[in-house]
Amino acid sequence: MNTLVIAGGTDGIGKALAQAYLGRGATVVVIGRNPERGRHFLDTARAAGAGERAFFVTADLSLLTETSRAAEEIRAAFPTVDALVFCARHYRSRRTETSEGYEENFALFYLSRHLLGEALAEPLSRAEHPVIVNVAGPGAGLELVQWDDLQLSRHYHGGAALGQGGKLNDLLGVSYAEQHGPAGIRYVLIHPGVTATGFSGEYDAGTLSHIRSMQHHAKPVEAALPPIIAAIDEPPAEALSAYVEGRRIPVDTQGFDPAAARRLRDLTDRLLAGSRPS
Ligand SMILES: NC(=O)c1ccc[n+]([C@@H]2O[C@H](COP(=O)([O-])OP(=O)(O)OC[C@H]3O[C@@H](n4cnc5c(N)ncnc54)[C@H](OP(=O)(O)O)[C@@H]3O)[C@@H](O)[C@H]2O)c1
Secondary structure, X not given: OOEEEEEOOOOHHHHHHHHHHHHOOOEEEEEEOOXXXXXXXXXXXXXXXXXXXXXXXXOOOOOHHHHHHHHHHHHHHOOOOOEEEEOOOOEEOOOOEOOOOOEHHHHHHHHHHHHHHHHOHHHHXXXXXXXXXEEOOOOOOHHXXXXXXXXXXXXXXXXXXHHHHHHHHHHHHHHHHHHHHHHOOEEEEEEOOOEOOOOXXXXXXXXXXXXXXXXXHOEOHHHHHHHHHHHHHOOOOOOEEEEEOOEEEOOOOHHHOHHHHHHHHHHHHHHXXXXXXX
């Protein structure tokens, strides 16, 4: 492993992964929104003697413009990227739109992963064993997708937004593997299981008490790393694969329906082209 890019690598699973790979001699590029956390990542790396291999790119990945700018910076500085890991997420109990007019969870959890994967496909394709690891929640059914209202403008619930986001990432994996699998890029969807992390988000009182309980009782971050590290170090032979807490799950099921993946891809292309579907 030479160069690893982690979107959402300043806290939780992404941060632990960044530190693990710095310790193993890799070059690690972390994308995050919070410059203080970025400085802390760089300071910690310097203190551990890995300062010259640690890089931080400040970007709010809920904004398309910032996501594209971050990808450009990375492309300019790193001609080859061996692994791209998606860990950024931010829960919202109340529906929030970004300054670009997208529902925030949809923009951060789904659109940024779509954009970064596409923008970094070229540097990835130069690696010997390139892999994208999408840490989300694979395996649920397609009924979680509100096809006529992907940004949940009518019936928003934070949990529903997160659940749908996980499903959209499954379908993103299907499309990406179809398109970039022939170039050798492997796409691995990973559900880490409930893990005690920062749980970035803004929560109503009821949800917050549930989060506090999970932070107390869930497994430690280090326990979530082995399946992710295995996928990075030895990407599976198949273009697309999915794991739930280290257990491989089939990707030829209804939840990974190629027709649904194409439908999402079309909707996404139209959305990004500026012609919002009704
Ligand atoms: N923890 C669990 O129990 C669990 C369960 C199932 C799936 N997962 C998945 O595992 C992944 C990692 O989760 P986690 O719990 O480790 O996350 P976390 O501790 O909440 O950390 C989230 C990361 O995302 C970054 N982030 C949040 N909003 C951002 C934005 N707008 N732009 C850029 N970066 C942003 C945060 O950094 P800044 O605040 O510095 O921006 C932080 O580095 C997620 O994809 C999550 O869906 C986690």
